[in-house]
Amino acid sequence: MINNTLGSYLINHFSSRLNRLARTRNDFQVTLCWLPGHADIHGNEEADKQAKRAAEGCHNSSPLELLPGYLRHGTLPLSVSVLKEAHCKTTQACWESAWCKSPRFNRINHIDPKILQHSFIKLMESFPKRLTSLYIALCSHHIPLCKHLHRIGKEVTPHCPHCPGTEETVPHFLLDCPHYCHERHVLTQTLGCNASSMSFLLSDPSATLHLVHYINATGRLRTALGEVPLPHKPPD
Numbered sequence: 001m002i003n004n005t006l007g008s009y010l011i012n013h014f015s016s017r018l019n020r021l022a023r024t025r026n027d028f029q030v031t032l033c034w035l036p037g038h039a040d041i042h043g044n045e046e047a048d049k050q051a052k053r054a055a056e057g058c059h060n061s062s063p064l065e066l067l068p069g070y071l072r073h074g075t076l077p078l079s080v081s082v083l084k085e086a087h088c089k090t091t092q093a094c095w096e097s098a099w100c101k102s103p104r105f106n107r108i109n110h111i112d113p114k115i116l117q118h119s120f121i122k123l124m125e126s127f128p129k130r131l132t133s134l135y136i137a138l139c140s141h142h143i144p145l146c147k148h149l150h151r152i153g154k155e156v157t158p159h160c161p162h163c164p165g166t167e168e169t170v171p172h173f174l175l176d177c178p179h180y181c182h183e184r185h186v187l188t189q190t191l192g193c194n195a196s197s198m199s200f201l202l203s204d205p206s207a208t209l210h211l212v213h214y215i216n217a218t219g220r221l222r223t224a225l226g227e228v229p230l231p232h233k234p235p236d
Helices: 006-024 042-055 080-100 105-111 119-124 129-140 146-151 170-176 178-196 198-203 205-218
Strands: 163-167
Touching: 105 129, 105 198, 119 129, 119 198, 129 198, 163 170, 170 178, 170 198, 170 205, 178 198, 178 205, 198 205
Parallel strands: none
Antiparallel strands: none
16 A cells, blocks of 8 residues: 555555554554544544644644654655645735736726636636627727727827717726717616626626627727627536
């Protein structure tokens, strides 16, 4: 009974000791039982408690002379699963720190504060590619509306074609432009006051279908994006 995984060295030592005893005693028998964790089994609960105490630091460890011989010398092997967990935590912390310093942090965090918890990826799981591209464009404001097109030199003015003196931004297109008041009324009838929330429209799954209908009904992005498809239906 040899386990080759790195975290099972104690089981291997225990198995080796049992084999030695079995070779020297003809009547030697051992029964191993699996015990479920967190089942109020006193011995198991006490072992968990002592293991947690020892993990808090050397000051809670047993005296060296009380440890089995194979635990008294050298460094214990490292657990692969623990190393992976520590690496993931370090990477996540570095990512969060870098993201908070990004010039795009305030804009995206205002829309979706849970983006580092993969909320955006979960939202996009059932999206066709064109719909995913649309959402990324709406969140980043890199979308074929006059404000962005003017910034990259593709439009003479940043102003809305229907609202002189007002820049055509994503919030203006979705929330304010009077030219689309009928389409926005339909959206409001469905979503209520949430129809005036950029965060809700761009991060809540229940808004997706109605937002796509609104954008298609306005026709404003049809030249660049065509008819935006709806999310895929989940399989039955």
